[in-house]
Amino acid sequence: MFYKRRRVCRVCERKIDLDYKRPEELKQYMNRVGKILPKRATHLCAKHQRQLAREINRARKLALLPYTAEK
Numbered sequence: 001m002f003y004k005r006r007r008v009c010r011v012c013e014r015k016i017d018l019d020y021k022r023p024e025e026l027k028q029y030m031n032r033v034g035k036i037l038p039k040r041a042t043h044l045c046a047k048h049q050r051q052l053a054r055e056i057n058r059a060r061k062l063a064l065l066p067y068t069a070e071k
Contacts, residue, residue, distance in 0.1 A: 009045035020058035034068045
């Protein structure tokens, strides 16, 4: 019998502060095209996934992150 291993949120575990002023840190949660990765790929809890999306959108509005990848 197999047991599903409980995933721990990366942000909760490492006590990382997600902030729009650090776009390099936020880029790791985006794919090549510039889309925000889903929760199952980022391994974040729901609270931090929402916070991540909010911070990425703030960084996009200030032109620190692109809305889409350059072709």
